[in-house]
Amino acid sequence: MANICFLFPGQGSQKVGMGADFVKMCNEAKYVFETASNILGFNLLEICLNKSQAELNKTIYCQPAIVATSIAAFLCLKQKGITPDVVTGHSLGQYSALFVAGVLSLQDTFKIIKIRSEIMMQNSELHEGRMCAIIGARAEDIKNACNNAKEYVTCANFNSPTQTVISGTVNGVQEVVSKLKSIAKRCVMLNVKCAFHSKLMQNCATLFAEKIKNINFQTPKIKIFSNITANAITEKNNIKNMLIEHITAPVLFLQSILNIKKLNINTFIELGEGKVLTGLVKKTVSNPITLNVNNANSLVNTTKLLNKNF
Numbered sequence: 001m002a003n004i005c006f007l008f009p010g011q012g013s014q015k016v017g018m019g020a021d022f023v024k025m026c027n028e029a030k031y032v033f034e035t036a037s038n039i040l041g042f043n044l045l046e047i048c049l050n051k052s053q054a055e056l057n058k059t060i061y062c063q064p065a066i067v068a069t070s071i072a073a074f075l076c077l078k079q080k081g082i083t084p085d086v087v088t089g090h091s092l093g094q095y096s097a098l099f100v101a102g103v104l105s106l107q108d109t110f111k112i113i114k115i116r117s118e119i120m121m122q123n124s125e126l127h128e129g130r131m132c133a134i135i136g137a138r139a140e141d142i143k144n145a146c147n148n149a150k151e152y153v154t155c156a157n158f159n160s161p162t163q164t165v166i167s168g169t170v171n172g173v174q175e176v177v178s179k180l181k182s183i184a185k186r187c188v189m190l191n192v193k194c195a196f197h198s199k200l201m202q203n204c205a206t207l208f209a210e211k212i213k214n215i216n217f218q219t220p221k222i223k224i225f226s227n228i229t230a231n232a233i234t235e236k237n238n239i240k241n242m243l244i245e246h247i248t249a250p251v252l253f254l255q256s257i258l259n260i261k262k263l264n265i266n267t268f269i270e271l272g273e274g275k276v277l278t279g280l281v282k283k284t285v286s287n288p289i290t291l292n293v294n295n296a297n298s299l300v301n302t303t304k305l306l307n308k309n310f
Contacts, residue, residue, distance in 0.1 A: 004267045004306075005260050006084035006100060007281070008070045008093030012190060013274035014062040018048050021296040022072035026079050029072035032106065036068045039110040044068055057191060063092055063117035064110060070096035070272035071106070073293045077271070080303045086265055088225040088256050090277055091157070091196065094246065102221035103239060112243075115211045119204045120194060127203075129195025130173040131156060133165045136185025142166065145176045156197035157251040160283040165190070165251075167198040197250050205247040212240065223263075230255035253277075257284045269293060269302065 022029035023045060033045040047061050048069070056062055070093065077083075089097040095116075099109045134142050139155065142164045146153045153168030153176050162185075166176055173195075177187045195201065217239045224233050228245055230252040257268075257280070267289040270278045278290035291302045 003086075003263070003265045004082075004084050004269060005086040005088065005265045006074065006097070007268055007270045007277040008087070008089035008096035008100075009066065009270060009272045009274050009277055010089065010091035010093045011059070011062055011066065011192065011196070013272055013276065014053075014056050014065055015273045016048070016051070016053050016056055018065060018273045018294075019045060019069040019072055020049055021299075022069065022076050025296060025299070026076050028075040028079065032068050032072045032075065035106050036064050036110045036113075039107065040064055040114055059121040059194070060117045063120070064113050066092060066272060067096050067099075067109065067113050069294075071099055071109070073271040073299065074100050076299055077269075077293060077303070080299075082303060082306055084222060084269075086223045086225065086260050086263060088253075088260065089227070090159075090253050091227065091246075091251050093272070093277075094227050094243075096272070097224050098239070100222065101224040101233075103218050103224065103233075103236065105216070108215050112212055112215050116208060119207050119211070120196075120201075123194060123201065123204045127195075127200060128170060128193050129168060129198070129200050130170050131165055131167045131190040131192050131194075131196060132173050132177055133157075133159070133163055133186075133188040133190060134177075134180055134184050135163050135188065137164070137180055137183050139164050141183060142176075142180065145179045146172075149175050149179075151175065152198070152200065154198050155250055156195075158254045159251075160254050160280040162283055163280065167195040168200065169195065197246075197248065199248055201247050205244050208247060209244045212243070215240070225256045225260055227251045227253065227256065230259055232259075253280065254284055257281055261285045267291070267306075 087097040151169045151172035153172035156167035157165035228249040
């Protein structure tokens with residue numbers, strides 16, 4: 001089998017119907033949604049299947065739905081004998097990666113996601129913010145525009161050599177977008193009402209730190225790369241503080257992929273809805289093999305391809 005990196009998407013990848021195929025395919029996936037539902041206090045699979053897209057977009061629903069779907073996809077792949085050598089996630093996807101790496105138990109994964117989603121939902125209702133993907137402009141130019149804005153705005157996600165996401169106040173983001181329109185190919189407003197990965201989330205980070213005191217973290221069993229350092233996590237003692245900082249710190253996805261590539265990894269599989277992360281990988285490294293597992297057909301096709309070619 002090839003050297004493989006599993007990628008786990010973050011908030012924004014949610015889609016009505018997500019996870020349903022995996023639940024039908026293996027009991028382990030069904031158990032993921034049952035465990036999550038018991039901890040969350042609502043039927044997560046029912047939310048994924050029967051709520052409108054607008055309802056599913058709510059942070060309190062979409063965060064556990066995204067993580068559950070990614071973990072379910074992983075367990076279905078594992079059942080087929082496909083496991084990763086390296087894992088990483090994008091923002092929220094870091095928690096799916098932590099489970100797969102053996103850092104968090106399934107129960108603790110959803111305990112911490114319940115805490116995180118509730119805190120962030122409350123923050124979005126009290127402190128409105130905006131995020132926007134800037135495509136085709138240099139990160140340095142984007143940083144300069146943020147630094148010179150009248151209101152607070154910062155670089156929140158370094159996604160690829162051609163994509164950086166900014167985060168901040170509504171007016172701050174709008175001002176920077178206006179400045180960058182002449183040099184960027186596109187500016188895409190994200191469907192969120194929080195300024196994720198910025199200092200505007202500091203109150204969330206403080207509450208989060210208090211509420212996760214009793215969560216247990218284990219030493220990674222699989223190499224896992226951190227969003228905030230772009231390096232492998234080696235000690236369990238640092239993970240709790242890393243996740244607290246993760247709420248306000250920028251996501252170094254671009255740098256993480258470059259470092260993962262140095263490990264002779266050339267096959268990247270995105271587990272969960274969407275194809276955003278594999279798209280970013282294609283813009284970051286030369287000639288990667290990229291695959292997506294988001295439903296039954298893609299899981300079967302991925303399994304066949306890997307078993308045939310590797």
